[in-house]
Amino acid sequence: MFSLLGGVFLGWSLGANDASNIFGTAVSSKMVKFGTAAVLASVFVVIGAVMSGSAGIETLKGLTSFDISEAVIASVAAAISVSAMTVFSLPVSTSQSVVGAIIGIGIINGQVNTAGLGKVVACWVGTPVGGAVICFVLYKVIAFFYNRSGVTLFRSDMLLRACLILSGSYGAYALGANNVANVSAVFVGADMLNVFQASLLGGVSIALGILTFSRPVMETVGKRLVRLDPFSALMVSLSLGATIHLYTMIGVPVSSSQAVIGAVLGIGIVKGVKTVSVATLKSIFAAWVLSPLVACGVSVLLIFISRLQYLPPVQ
Amino acid sequence: MFKFLFKKENIVENLIYKYLETFDKTRDNFSQAFYLCVEEGNCRDFDFLAEQTNKYESMADDIIDEINNQMYGKVLIPDSREDVMNLLLGLDKIPHIFEKSLFMIKYQNLHIPGFLFQDIRNLVDISVETCEILALQVKHFLKMEKGIRDCMNRIDVKESHCDHLEKNLIADIFDPNSDIDPYLRLQFKELVVRIGDISDQADRVSKLVNVLSLKRRV
Numbered sequence: 001m002f003s004l005l006g007g008v009f010l011g012w013s014l015g016a017n018d019a020s021n022i023f024g025t026a027v028s029s030k031m032v033k034f035g036t037a038a039v040l041a042s043v044f045v046v047i048g049a050v051m052s053g054s055a056g057i058e059t060l061k062g063l064t065s066f067d068i069s070e071a072v073i074a075s076v077a078a079a080i081s082v083s084a085m086t087v088f089s090l091p092v093s094t095s096q097s098v099v100g101a102i103i104g105i106g107i108i109n110g111q112v113n114t115a116g117l118g119k120v121v122a123c124w125v126g127t128p129v130g131g132a133v134i135c136f137v138l139y140k141v142i143a144f145f146y147n148r149s150g151v152t153l154f155r156s157d158m159l160l161r162a163c164l165i166l167s168g169s170y171g172a173y174a175l176g177a178n179n180v181a182n183v184s185a186v187f188v189g190a191d192m193l194n195v196f197q198a199s200l201l202g203g204v205s206i207a208l209g210i211l212t213f214s215r216p217v218m219e220t221v222g223k224r225l226v227r228l229d230p231f232s233a234l235m236v237s238l239s240l241g242a243t244i245h246l247y248t249m250i251g252v253p254v255s256s257s258q259a260v261i262g263a264v265l266g267i268g269i270v271k272g273v274k275t276v277s278v279a280t281l282k283s284i285f286a287a288w289v290l291s292p293l294v295a296c297g298v299s300v301l302l303i304f305i306s307r308l309q310y311l312p313p314v315q
Numbered sequence: 316m317f318k319f320l321f322k323k324e325n326i327v328e329n330l331i332y333k334y335l336e337t338f339d340k341t342r343d344n345f346s347q348a349f350y351l352c353v354e355e356g357n358c359r360d361f362d363f364l365a366e367q368t369n370k371y372e373s374m375a376d377d378i379i380d381e382i383n384n385q386m387y388g389k390v391l392i393p394d395s396r397e398d399v400m401n402l403l404l405g406l407d408k409i410p411h412i413f414e415k416s417l418f419m420i421k422y423q424n425l426h427i428p429g430f431l432f433q434d435i436r437n438l439v440d441i442s443v444e445t446c447e448i449l450a451l452q453v454k455h456f457l458k459m460e461k462g463i464r465d466c467m468n469r470i471d472v473k474e475s476h477c478d479h480l481e482k483n484l485i486a487d488i489f490d491p492n493s494d495i496d497p498y499l500r501l502q503f504k505e506l507v508v509r510i511g512d513i514s515d516q517a518d519r520v521s522k523l524v525n526v527l528s529l530k531r532r533v
Contacts, residue, residue, distance in 0.1 A: 031392050143533040152458050153399075153531070154324040157391045230392050231533045 015209020048176030049203025100292030131262025
């Protein structure tokens with residue numbers, strides 16, 4: 001049981017970080033109270049993990065097969081990679097770090113599932129692109145009806161607030177369904193847990209991160225995105241949920257941070273390409289490359305250290 | 316249906332419509348008082364109507380305070396709260412001008428000379444019309460209806476007309492051939508400028524409403 005703590009720690013850090021992508025804008029602009037957002041996100045993360053998390057777990061589990069110590073090392077290597085990226089203020093992708101760590105161990109063991117890896121990497125590229133496309137289409141379609149809806153100013157604001165709560169809850173459901181694999185798939189691969197137990201453990205640990213430590217990140221992310229008008233913020237939130245849900249159906253854990261950035265780029269395309277920041281694009285690209293590489297390197301190092309044996313000097 | 320979900324919003328929305336009614340009443344009392352005293356010389360009713368204008372102006376202030384309190388009790392999203400309050404505070408400057416203009420006539424005992432009647436009457440008429448259109452424009456904005464830009468254009472035309480009348484009146488007041496006391500000239504000028512402020516303020520608020528409506532379009 002003690003070895004599961006690595007997974008719980010990873011789940012906790014994922015919850016603390018990624019809840020900001022879901023409810024950040026709503027909370028920082030005071031449209032939704034932090035307490036309401038945290039409780040809703042926690043509940044829906046657990047529901048999503050338990051109801052739809054199995055596909056992602058099966059995919060990650062299939063990348064390689066681990067024993068217990070390797071499973072713990074994969075979690076710890078991913079957590080170290082996420083922390084290092086945070087220290088350097090780079091956008092963090094827990095999904096990519098976990099996959100990088102799994103690959104590192106797979107390389108040492110000489111057993112990497114290249115077909116499964118290809119699917120995962122293709123989805124990484126597709127996450128921001130998918131986020132941007134979904135957001136662009138949603139914005140155009142919903143804006144067409146919104147502008148012709150004839151709802152009064154007061155009704156419109158109330159509906160916007162209600163829709164933000166609903167889309168945030170949907171985003172939390174999709175996050176739980178998609179990212180639970182990052183937290184606990186390695187333990188299924190190591191035969192420590194069955195899929196249901198892994199989903200529940202992962203969901204609860206992500207929820208714990210949201211409830212205990214997501215507030216500062218949520219407020220920071222929201223303020224970073226505060227230039228978005230409320231309608232655009234709703235479209236970003238809705239696109240995030242839809243993008244992650246789509247990848248959950250394919251069975252690949254993806255980064256909610258990258259889905260959000262993709263969706264914000266989608267808004268940039270709607271409102272004029274000049275609003276897209278080249279510096280942001282560079283940091284996203286750096287994170288794409290660095291997150292899995294650092295996690296892979298750390299897991300190789302940890303595995304190497306764990307297999308060192310003390311040899312007494314020859315008399 | 317689902318009205319219970321919009322309880323706070325309904326309260327504030329009703330308060331804004333109540334404010335607009337009070338705004339209309341202040342405007343009506345102002346124009347009636349002005350005609351009664353200035354043209355018909357019936358200054359007993361003038362006092363009553365000036366007091367009524369003052370009463371409705373105070374009532375409008377109270378409603379604004381109430382809206383402000385309700386608004387920060389989490390009605391509307393923060394972005395809209397600020398926009399709506401800026402709009403109402405801009406609108407609320409107009410009843411103050413109505414009240415001050417009437418008090419000026421009352422307490423400074425101003426008797427407008429006959430040769431200024433027609434132009435001042437035109438100035439008041441057009442200024443009051445800009446306020447009527449402005450109230451209509453605000454209602455369009457609250458209901459998110461079409462016609463906001465059209466109202467802005469109509470107010471803009473009337474405001475230019477008021478500026479023209481204001482200049483003519485000031486030129487007439489300071490006409491070297493007129494025998495008005497120099498001290499009175501300054502007072503009439505102040506009154507004309509103050510009445511001219513009504514359409515200026517209506518124009519400013521109308522442009523703000525237009526910007527806010529464009530901001531809300533997605």
